[in-house]
Amino acid sequence: MTSDATTTEATAHADEGRFPAYEPAVLEPRWRGAWERAHVASSELPPAQDGTYVLEMLPYPSGRLHMGHVKNYTMGDVITHHRRRSGEVVLHPMGYDSFGLPAENAAIKTGGDPLTVTETNIRGIEEDFDHLGWSIDWTRKLATHRPDYYRWTQWLFLRFFEQGLAYRKDAPVNWCPTDQTVLANEQVVDGLCERCGSVVEKRALNQWYFRITDYAQQLLDDMEELEGQWPERVLTMQRNWIGRSEGATIGFHQRDLDATIEVFTTRPDTLHGATFFVLAPEHPLVGPLTRGTGNEQAVADYCDAAAKLSSIDRSNAEREKTGVFTGRTITNPANGEEIPVWVADYVLPDYGAGALMAVPAHDERDFAFAQAFDLPVRRSVQSVPGVEDELPYTAKDGVLVEGGHPIAEGARTIVEQVGGEFTVNYRLRDWLISRQRYWGCPIPVVHCDDCGVVPLPDDALPVLLPEVHDYQPKGQSPLAAAEDWVKVRCPQCSSWARRETDTMDTFVDSSWYFLRYCDPQNGHAPFDREVVDRWMPVDQYIGGVEHAVLHLLYARFFTKVLHDLDMVGFREPFANLFTQGMIYKDGAKMSKSKGNIVEPLPLVERYGADTLRTYVLFLGPPDQDAEWQDTGIGGTRRFLDRLWRYVHGVAALDGAGQTIIASPTVDELADDPNARALVAAAHAAIRRVSDDIGPRMQFNTAIAALMEATNTGTKALGERAEDATELVDRAHRFLAQTITSLVQPFAPHIASELWTVLGGEAVWSEPWPEFDEAFLVQDTVTLAVQVNGKLRGQIEVSADADEAEIVAAARADEKVAAALEGMQPVKQIVVPGRLVNLVVRPG
Ligand code: ANZ
Numbered sequence: 120m121t122s123d124a125t126t127t128e129a130t131a132h133a134d135e136g137r138f139p140a141y142e143p144a145v146l147e148p149r150w151r152g153a154w155e156r157a158h159v160a161s162s163e164l165p166p167a168q169d170g171t172y173v174l175e176m177l178p179y180p181s182g183r184l185h186m187g188h189v190k191n192y193t194m195g196d197v198i199t200h201h202r203r204r205s206g207e208v209v210l211h212p213m214g215y216d217s218f219g220l221p222a223e224n225a226a227i228k229t230g231g232d233p234l235t236v237t238e239t240n241i242r243g244i245e246e247d248f249d250h251l252g253w254s255i256d257w258t259r260k261l262a263t264h265r266p267d268y269y270r271w272t273q274w275l276f277l278r279f280f281e282q283g284l285a286y287r288k289d290a291p292v293n294w295c296p297t298d299q300t301v302l303a304n305e306q307v308v309d310g311l312c313e314r315c316g317s318v319v320e321k322r323a324l325n326q327w328y329f330r331i332t333d334y335a336q337q338l339l340d341d342m343e344e345l346e347g348q349w350p351e352r353v354l355t356m357q358r359n360w361i362g363r364s365e366g367a368t369i370g371f372h373q374r375d376l377d378a379t380i381e382v383f384t385t386r387p388d389t390l391h392g393a394t395f396f397v398l399a400p401e402h403p404l405v406g407p408l409t410r411g412t413g414n415e416q417a418v419a420d421y422c423d424a425a426a427k428l429s430s431i432d433r434s435n436a437e438r439e440k441t442g443v444f445t446g447r448t449i450t451n452p453a454n455g456e457e458i459p460v461w462v463a464d465y466v467l468p469d470y471g472a473g474a475l476m477a478v479p480a481h482d483e484r485d486f487a488f489a490q491a492f493d494l495p496v497r498r499s500v501q502s503v504p505g506v507e508d509e510l511p512y513t514a515k516d517g518v519l520v521e522g523g524h525p526i527a528e529g530a531r532t533i534v535e536q537v538g539g540e541f542t543v544n545y546r547l548r549d550w551l552i553s554r555q556r557y558w559g560c561p562i563p564v565v566h567c568d569d570c571g572v573v574p575l576p577d578d579a580l581p582v583l584l585p586e587v588h589d590y591q592p593k594g595q596s597p598l599a600a601a602e603d604w605v606k607v608r609c610p611q612c613s614s615w616a617r618r619e620t621d622t623m624d625t626f627v628d629s630s631w632y633f634l635r636y637c638d639p640q641n642g643h644a645p646f647d648r649e650v651v652d653r654w655m656p657v658d659q660y661i662g663g664v665e666h667a668v669l670h671l672l673y674a675r676f677f678t679k680v681l682h683d684l685d686m687v688g689f690r691e692p693f694a695n696l697f698t699q700g701m702i703y704k705d706g707a708k709m710s711k712s713k714g715n716i717v718e719p720l721p722l723v724e725r726y727g728a729d730t731l732r733t734y735v736l737f738l739g740p741p742d743q744d745a746e747w748q749d750t751g752i753g754g755t756r757r758f759l760d761r762l763w764r765y766v767h768g769v770a771a772l773d774g775a776g777q778t779i780i781a782s783p784t785v786d787e788l789a790d791d792p793n794a795r796a797l798v799a800a801a802h803a804a805i806r807r808v809s810d811d812i813g814p815r816m817q818f819n820t821a822i823a824a825l826m827e828a829t830n831t832g833t834k835a836l837g838e839r840a841e842d843a844t845e846l847v848d849r850a851h852r853f854l855a856q857t858i859t860s861l862v863q864p865f866a867p868h869i870a871s872e873l874w875t876v877l878g879g880e881a882v883w884s885e886p887w888p889e890f891d892e893a894f895l896v897q898d899t900v901t902l903a904v905q906v907n908g909k910l911r912g913q914i915e916v917s918a919d920a921d922e923a924e925i926v927a928a929a930r931a932d933e934k935v936a937a938a939l940e941g942m943q944p945v946k947q948i949v950v951p952g953r954l955v956n957l958v959v960r961p962g
């Protein structure tokens with residue numbers, strides 16, 4: 120076997136003379152020029168028309184595009200073309216999420232500066248973009264690191280600040296000693312920095328937060344609107360992340376301190392079974408409580424050790440339980456019993472009340488703890504009165520041991536009796552947005568000795584990133600080194616003050632970019648409400664499942680805040696979400712660090728952009744992970760070669776004229792089964808491709824359908840008789856033009872060319888083809904008909920006939936009807952595709 124490239128060349132040579140060779144390298148740039156001149160991607164919205172918004176997550180310009188991007192953007196492009204050709208005005212923009220660590224790290228490594236690195240990377244990516252033929256409205260391009268964008272990120276920050284939604288607090292933070300930066304909880308994986316793998320430490324720092332917890336319930340409630348429109352697993356991940364939990368807050372009195380310590384519990388019904396009490400190591404009363412017990416040192420050491428662990432490790436149920444006794448007891452409010460107070464790291468400081476009542480009989484973790492430290496276990500709930508369930512019995516079902524009431528009722532009584540309160544808790548924490556890094560959006564406030572934290576006025580924006588010479592973070596933001604920049608007059612009292620030197624998390628930049636695309640040139644506001652309301656919400660958002668939680672949650676939060684500020688008229692930003700699967704190579708996720716990246720341009724050069732675009736979508740169902748195979752792409756190229764030959768072959772038939780034609784009708788084709796088969800193949804392809812691109816988003820099967828139709832046409836053309844009827848030639852013409860039209864969203868260059876070969880003009884603006892039901896009549900199937908298991912006849916029914924239709928047809932059969940004479944039906948058995956058995960008895 121020769122390699123793909125030589126096979127392709129060989130076929131091209133063989134065809135030479137008959138019609139021009141398929142040369143993507145020549146044809147593709149030519150067509151891209153034509154589309155540009157025709158403003159195909161322009162998204163001008165006529166007055167009083169609402170737009171369709173197709174959006175893919177924007178890339179980080181940290182290198183060149185890879186196959187993940189190619190898949191993502193081609194999917195969006197296919198949808199864009201399809202909807203545009205279905206009569207919608209489509210907005211399909213693109214930009215760069217260009218602030219953030221990758222550019223900064225690259226600058227530190229290579230000695231450049233992040234701005235130059237970023238702009239160079241963007242130029243590289245744009246070269247990739249230039250070669251793939253995606254239909255993107257580049258007049259709306261944005262880059263989050265450019266002042267005309269981040270000015271508005273700062274402006275939005277100020278609105279959040281005014282609303283009390285941006286605030287500062289001292290907090291123990293995850294600190295990466297290598298990256299010298301604070302990490303969000305999600306960036307800590309198994310206690311290690313997600314980026315560099317260093318062991319993460321805890322530090323106390325004054326940090327900026329967004330109060331996303333104010334929106335926890337709305338973020339949950341509005342998910343109802345997304346049900347069925349977003350992948351269920353993404354909704355589930357968001358729900359779990361928000362982590363709503365219903366329970367009660369109950370106070371326990373501690374007599375040495377004469378203080379009440381509260382706990383949050385989801386099981387107040389088990390209060391009688393609370394045999395010990397546990398404080399988080401960070402609980403403010405750990406110190407006071409331990410004083411004078413002789414356990415001070417042991418407890419302090421334990422707390423120091425706990426502070427080094429990540430909360431993810433601490434909440435890992437499998438981990439061996441550790442803890443230390445404080446030397447004190449506390450009173451169980453249900454029965455007045457004194458129970459020991461422990462400190463253990465499985466209790467988290469920032470959940471509930473930072474303390475818990477331990478009920479080992481009914482909670483796995485408490486049970487493991489009781490076993491480890493030989494603490495008493497007492498049953499307070501049982502499945503059925505008197506039954507000794509195996510412990511821990513954790514089902515939220517049964518009755519109280521004491522009094523025998525059902526647990527729900529018991530919970531109400533107990534909460535009332537001990538003066539507790541039913542409360543709701545969320546796992547969601549406020550969003551830590553400050554970073555002690557250079558390459559991010561400066562936070563637009565100053566610190567004044569007299570006035571405290573003072574926001575800058577809107578007309579002082581943008582606060583431009585200052586130039587510095589050292590981007591290496593050293594515990595404080597590199598911006599602090601720009602002394603002239605840091606020193607500024609306080610907007611309130613005019614005395615000297617200092618600028619905030621932290622920058623914002625890049626997730627802030629990407630929480631509103633989809634709004635800016637709608638109104639990218641706006642110079643007096645981030646966007647105009649009327650403009651965004653006409654495009655938004657995004658009709659189809661497409662991106663990687665790795666953003667299922669954070670980016671999507673933050674963008675939803677921003678949208679809700681902006682809605683409450685009357686800046687937008689919708690509460691959810693993304694009406695439909697599609698999460699694409701990842702591309703693997705040699706069994707590993709394609710990534711730079713693995714060294715298994717396949718870059719698009721060499722493949723475009725060798726096979727053409729159309730082949731690459733089609734191939735990435737042919738790899739498999741788009742929501743599933745797929746394995747890249749170098750050999751597979753040749754097969755896709757051969758499909759386009761075949762299509763090229765078929766269409767040219769059809770164009771050379773002169774029986775049917777040289778223009779785009781309407782479909783021959785079923786009546787016209789009644790006497791010509793060969794012609795009818797071709798036209799029927801075209802209509803079947805229209806139906807499948809429309810369905811696969813539209814609601815199902817199964818691009819791989821759409822491509823398979825096009826391959827099949829091309830094979831049908833090619834075979835028929837090869838077998839075409841010298842004296843074929845004009846009708847056959849018209850049928851070929853219709854099939855060839857239909858495939859060309861349907862392949863356009865995937866392979867727009869070759870489609871544009873072949874459309875003109877068939878006598879058309881601009882396939883990209885042709886209405887999306889519609890299929891004719893008349894050509895799609897169901898096939899029929901033959902079923903054996905039995906009466907009481909004895910074969911009595913045969914019937915022919917349509918393949919999709921239901922049971923009632925089948926039975927009716929069976930009864931109508933003459934021989935069957937005779938056998939049923941004087942009988943009463945008992946039951947009927949239908950084996951699809953094979954037989955129907957009518958069971959009867961004499962009546
Ligand atoms: C007593 C009890 C008995 C509990 C029982 C559970 C089962 P979710 O469902 O996730 O909200 N808890 C409370 N505060 C905690 C903290 N800061 N760190 C770790 N665990 C904490 O979990 C709520 C339950 O987790 C609470 O209900 C409490 O244990 C524990 F049979 O109280 B429970």
Ligand code: ZN
Nearest residue numbers: 567570609612
């Ligand atoms: Zn001041």
